[in-house]
Amino acid sequence: MITQWFFTHVDRRGAIVIALLVALACLVPLSNLLLPPTSALHVPTYLVSLIGKYLTYALLAVALDLVWGFCGILSLGHGAFFALGGYAMGMYLMRQIGPRGVYADPVLPDFMVFLNWKELPWFWHGFNHFWFAALMVVLVPGILAFGFGWLAFRSRVTGVYLSIITQALTYALLLAFFRNDMGFGGNNGLTDFKDILGFNIQADSTRSMLFAATALFLALAVFVTSFIVRSKLGKVLVGVRDAESRMRFLGYRVDRYKLFVWTVSAMMAGIAGALYVPQVGIINPSEFEPANSIEAVIWVAVGGRGTIIGPILGAVLVNFGKTYFTAAFPEIWLFALGALFILVTLFLPKGILGLYGTWETKRKDRIARKRSEPGSPATERATPIAEPQAAE
Amino acid sequence: MKAKDTLLYLDGVSVSFDGFRAINNLSLVLQAGEMRAVIGPNGAGKTTMMDIITGKTRPDTGDVYFKGEIDLTRHDEAEIALLGIGRKFQKPTVFESHTVEDNLMLALAGPRSAFSALFHRQSADEAERIDDILHTIRLHTKRDWLAANLSHGQKQWLEIGMLLAQDPKLLLVDEPVAGMTDAETAETAKLLREIAKTRSVLVVEHDMHFVRELDVKVTCLHEGSVLAEGSLDYVSNDQRVIEVYLGR
Amino acid sequence: MQLIRLLAVFLVLSGVFAPGMEAGAETVDDATLRPLIQALAAENFDETTKAVSGLAKTGDARVSAILNALTAGDLYIVKADKAVFIGKRDGSDYAATDPLTGAKLAPVPRNAAEKIKVNNRLRRDIAAAIGGLTLMSDNPAERRSAAETILKTRDPESIALLDQAIAAEKDSGIKAVMQQAKAAAVLNSTAPDDAKIAAIAEVTAGNSRDALGLLTPLQGSDGPVGDAAHSAIDSINGKLALWNGIQNIVYGLSLGSVLLLAAIGLAITFGVMGVINMAHGEMVMIGAYTTFVVQQIIRASAPGLFDYSLLIALPAAFIVSGAVGVVIERGIIRFLYGRPLETLLATWGISLVLQQAIRSWFGASNVQVGNPSWMAGSFDLGLLTLTWSRLWIIVFALSVFAVLQLVLKKTMLGLRMRAVTQNRRMASAMGIRTPWVDALTFGLGSGIAGIAGVALSQIDNVSPNLGQGYIIDSFVVVVFGGVGNLWGTLVGAMSLGIANKFLEPFAGAVLGKILVLVLIILFIQKRPRGLFALKGRAIEA
Incomplete structure (x- = not known):
């Protein structure tokens, strides 16, 4: 029953990726914790955290692809939702420090003591509970996205205009979070975390568990995205991407569809941020930098937008490249990243998976046409996958 | 009021873009079950008129009523579509990355909310409706094709099929035979006459052969208002129509 | 003080x-x-x-x-006879002079005198x-x-x-x-x-x-004096509020001019051509670095010309940034026409490459661009003190705007440019070589960004990140003013500048900027196509 339900909503490729992620979630912690460091199969802790970080980026990329690849909304501000989720988690971790901070205040985080604050600001209440913080991880980005989207989509702000105001949104938040009196630690952000759910955040076992949680959440995101994309709603979204006004004339309230998928995507980005923070040990306003959000867009573009696996592939590959280059040839990295933007948009508009996808759709399409018109020569057309944005 | 008992009622409608009057005091009445052909030179305001009826453009002044009582100027495109007005565009717009079948599925009348779409499963009844339409538009052998791979004429038909799937009371059809072969044009005329048996249709077309084949009342627009209205013979003998449109 | x-x-x-x-x-x-x-x-x-x-x-x-x-x-008395003298220390004595006549007196030993x-x-x-x-x-x-x-x-x-x-x-x-x-x-x-x-x-x-x-202490006293002081204070406060308003407007205009300079090139590339150039800020940055190089050369070879360095830098920056723009258009952007989101990403990539190139060349830290003497100092206007640089920026921004209007309205290039943007196929049918017009238009927009860089080098730090600070503001200005409308850009820049300065006293500089951004986001909801939007079918096609 359940397996049948599962396979009606996920295609073969999606299923493989989910299976892989679940396997990773089990095997990597086992290898890290049980095998001796001398073993060839041992995964060292730094690598666990590094890959864990990549996977949170992959989750952000999947979220971004859901709106860009499938609905044509190019967000240049998804980093804001990621960072907000991260801050919500950071606030929980901050409260967990308790009296172990430098100033040993039982309630106030160090930076508040430093700023001579006497009381916890109202929005910091409740973050001593994990469940509350977890709720905020999805609610805060979700509500912001809902409010923003409600305004933007209702008045039909589309295309580049929308991209630019999403960028203005994250820029405004960047400026706001830099301020000390916002109550989020200003320039330095939140850091020096001690433990999460009672476990030492530096311990190998905790790091492995955080990795496993990330892999499982990513698997869940792949499933949810597949579910959405393969439903009728997903087809409406693609319709909106390719010919938005046509969809309206068919009687669909385009703004509501966009709002739904936009909010879901923001929540996914929030979860990604929340998983990112305990693994890197810090969250600060630089996560709101518009450049970060645009970099996330290139992960999706490299992997292939409008596919579910593409963004994961792109996020991991690009970030692996970044880790390698910034260590080996720091001068080269920005050249490489810049060139990547240019080359992918010029020569690989559908990304790595798009190459494969084009080939496969062509093959399927040819089979379908052969079946329907035996003997008639198939009239070859250049692009079976329609160009997003071409219609409007 | 006069609007009563009409299906579509436009009275004194004007709209201007940056000082240019695209529609100028236009009045037009369509009865239930009627098919009407609208002709006129480029820039006569034919497409803008459709934009006004379907809620894409708001008129500066004038009344637009559907079924005698619904003020269309107060509704947006999606609401107007759900009221039962379907529109086919001048340039065929189908969803190119969807299959022919999915195009029809999306157009099919039914709940339009995002939530119902998320958990929608195709019923036997819907499958049957899609089958019927596929046969009507002669694309049943191409149901798995991506719409992008259809020929121009086939896209026009798919779009008409999508209109049928919407099950509207009024069809607005903008240049349905542009770019079609003569045979296809004749087929299309037949198809539209078939459709007009059960619904009202407003056709905008340049092709006078096609209009003659439709054999319905004709309205000629010029500079945003009605120049002449009547049978094709009557209109095509009107001096002013000849002057601005048909030529001598 | x-x-x-x-x-x-x-x-x-x-x-x-x-x-x-x-x-x-x-x-x-x-x-x-x-x-x-x-x-x-x-x-x-x-x-x-x-x-x-x-x-x-x-x-x-x-x-x-x-x-x-x-x-x-310096006034001392001789302890013995209390005689007053003006003393200057001279070893162990005071060299004494008579305070009245200035005549030299006999030196007085230090221990015999008292200050x-x-x-x-x-x-x-x-x-x-x-x-x-x-x-x-x-x-x-x-x-x-x-x-x-x-x-x-x-x-x-x-x-x-x-x-x-x-x-x-x-x-x-x-x-x-x-x-x-x-x-x-x-x-x-x-x-x-x-x-x-x-x-x-x-x-x-x-x-x-x-x-x-002077008046505030009198305010408390009773009787007619207190009353008079009170009403005088009221009238003075009114006057100060007026001048405060004027100051906000003038400062706002000067901020608006900075925004206008940064955005005006974008108004061409984005507004007129519809190309989303995320590397626009880098064109400004290149203009600023050109100024630096020009000044270096002048310092080395003809220091006397330093006051003219900005005048020399203007055409240089226009040519350098414009040339970079033409290369970008011919090399990359022309393949992406009609695909705005892809253009956005590719030009972002260009901006990263340009930043890194400048960083590798000139180093990551700020370079020193000098101010010529006529930019330094300030003058009084009523109750305001204005710096000359502030005034020059306003004058300069408006002149760039005026010249650009002239170019668009009166020159052959302007005419062709407008023809191509309004109806590309028709223009090309009339024998206009549209690819060249595209390249030149983009070059013009980039060149103007370079000119803006010369001006901005006088008031901002010149570093490889210079452009990053302006890109969002520039887009906001162009979108706010209405795409495809130069006057809209002018009004947009000035009103944003003034709004910023009026919000600052209440909200602080950072919060004021955030407020402006939020207001813009809300404004775009109301008028998605800006203040002076073009209406009609053409825009939707």
């Missing part, structure tokens, strides 16, 4: 009143002065104060030199006294500074002197200061009410901020 000014007054005075110099005021015979000078050496400060005002009342020109010596701590002490109150009185004395000086600058000193000390004793001085004064500017000073002194005295009310009217007409300080 006040102290520094006092000090400055003394420096001027002590320089001018070198012994033996002819002063234009009256002379009193030595017999009257001697006892008063001797009285300076009194045991307590009250006595000394009396002696100071006694000396001042004589109006003798030599008095101020003595008083100067007193405040400077006449002064305290702060006394210093003030001495300053006022000197102020009174120099009111009659021949030198206008001295008279003015004397009057200004009294305006600050508000010494009622100098009223009579001021009356004399006002009657004699020819220079209307100095006369006004004197009248102000007199009014201030009257307010500080025990003069009758009607005199004070007249004085209130007098100070109200003068410098508002000073007047506020």
Whole structure:
């Protein structure tokens, strides 16, 4: 029953990726914790955290692809939702420090003591509970996205205009979070975390568990995205991407569809941020930098937008490249990243998976046409996958 | 009021873009079950008129009523579509990355909310409706094709099929035979006459052969208002129509 | 601040009143002065104060030199006979001069002399006294500074002197200061009410901020004086609010000009051509670095031309940035026409490459771009102090705008540009080589960004990140003003600049900027196509 339900909503490729992620979630912690460091199969802790970080980026990329690849909304501000989720988690971790901070205040985080604050600001209440913080991880980005989207989509702000105001949104938040009196630690952000759910955040076992949680959440995101994309709603979204006004004339309230998928995507980005923070040990306003959000867009573009696996592939590959280059040839990295933007948009508009996808759709399409018109020569057309944005 | 008992009622409608009057005091009445052909030179305001009826453009002044009582100027495109007005565009717009079948599925009348779409499963009844339409538009052998791979004429038909799937009371059809072969044009005329048996249709077309084949009342627009209205013979003998449109 | 000014007054005075110099005021015979000078050496400060005002009342020109010596701590007495002399240290002795005649006296051993002490109150009185004395000086600058000193000390004793001085004064500017000073002194005295009310009217007409300080203490007093002070304060506050508003507008215009400079090139590439150029900020940055290079060359080869360096940099920056723009358009952007989101990503990539290239070339830290002399300094406008650079930026931004309008409206390139953007196929059918027009249009927009970089190098840090700071603002300006409308960009930039400056006092600079961004986001909801949007079918097609 359940397996049948599962396979009606996920295609073969999606299923493989989910299976892989679940396997990773089990095997990597086992290898890290049980095998001796001398073993060839041992995964060292730094690598666990590094890959864990990549996977949170992959989750952000999947979220971004859901709106860009499938609905044509190019967000240049998804980093804001990621960072907000991260801050919500950071606030929980901050409260967990308790009296172990430098100033040993039982309630106030160090930076508040430093700023001579006497009381916890109202929005910091409740973050001593994990469940509350977890709720905020999805609610805060979700509500912001809902409010923003409600305004933007209702008045039909589309295309580049929308991209630019999403960028203005994250820029405004960047400026706001830099301020000390916002109550989020200003320039330095939140850091020096001690433990999460009672476990030492530096311990190998905790790091492995955080990795496993990330892999499982990513698997869940792949499933949810597949579910959405393969439903009728997903087809409406693609319709909106390719010919938005046509969809309206068919009687669909385009703004509501966009709002739904936009909010879901923001929540996914929030979860990604929340998983990112305990693994890197810090969250600060630089996560709101518009450049970060645009970099996330290139992960999706490299992997292939409008596919579910593409963004994961792109996020991991690009970030692996970044880790390698910034260590080996720091001068080269920005050249490489810049060139990547240019080359992918010029020569690989559908990304790595798009190459494969084009080939496969062509093959399927040819089979379908052969079946329907035996003997008639198939009239070859250049692009079976329609160009997003071409219609409007 | 006069609007009563009409299906579509436009009275004194004007709209201007940056000082240019695209529609100028236009009045037009369509009865239930009627098919009407609208002709006129480029820039006569034919497409803008459709934009006004379907809620894409708001008129500066004038009344637009559907079924005698619904003020269309107060509704947006999606609401107007759900009221039962379907529109086919001048340039065929189908969803190119969807299959022919999915195009029809999306157009099919039914709940339009995002939530119902998320958990929608195709019923036997819907499958049957899609089958019927596929046969009507002669694309049943191409149901798995991506719409992008259809020929121009086939896209026009798919779009008409999508209109049928919407099950509207009024069809607005903008240049349905542009770019079609003569045979296809004749087929299309037949198809539209078939459709007009059960619904009202407003056709905008340049092709006078096609209009003659439709054999319905004709309205000629010029500079945003009605120049002449009547049978094709009557209109095509009107001096002013000849002057601005048909030529001598 | 006040102290520094006092000090400055003394420096001027002590320089001018070198012994033996002819002063234009009256002379009193030595017999009257001697006892008063001797009285300076009194045991307590009250006595000394009396002696100071006694000396001042004589109006003798030599008095101020003595008083100067007193405040400077150069006035001594010989312990034995209490004789007063002006001493300068010279080894273990004091080189002594007679305070009145300036004649050289026998050196006095240091342990045989004692300094006449002064305290702060006394210093003030001495300053006022000197102020009174120099009111009659021949030198206008001295008279003015004397009057200004009294305006600050508000010494009622100098009223009579001021009356004399006002009657004699020819220079209307100095006369006004004197009248102000007199009014201030009257307010500080025990003069009758009607005199004070007249004085209130007098100070109200003068410098508002000073007047506020003079009047506020009177506000509490009863009777007609208090009332008059109260209404005067109200009117001054109204005037200050007005000037505050004017200041906000002027500062807003200057911020708006910066925004206009940054956005105006984008108004061409994005507004007219529809190309989303995320590397626009880098075009500005390249312009700024071109300025730096031009200045380096001038410094090395022709330092005399430094004041003209910006004028030389303007065409250079236009050419360099414009050329980079043409290369980008021909190399990358032309393949992406009609795909705005892809253009956005590719040009973002270009911006990263350009930043890194500049960083590798010039280093990651700021480079020093100098200000020519005519950009330095400031001037007064009513109650405002404006820097020249602020004014020049406004003038420059508006001229760039005007020139661009001319180019678009009056030149062949402008005509072709407009033709191509309105109907590409028609234009090409008429024989216009549209690819070249595209490249030149993009080059023009980039070149103007480069020119903006020359101006911005004067007010901002020139670093590889320079452009990043302007890109969002520029897009916001263009979108706010209405895409495809240069006038919209002008109005958009100026109104955003002014809005920012008006929000700043309430919200602080950062929060003000955030508020503006939020307002813009809300505004775009209302009018998705900007202030001066084009309407109609063409825009949707």
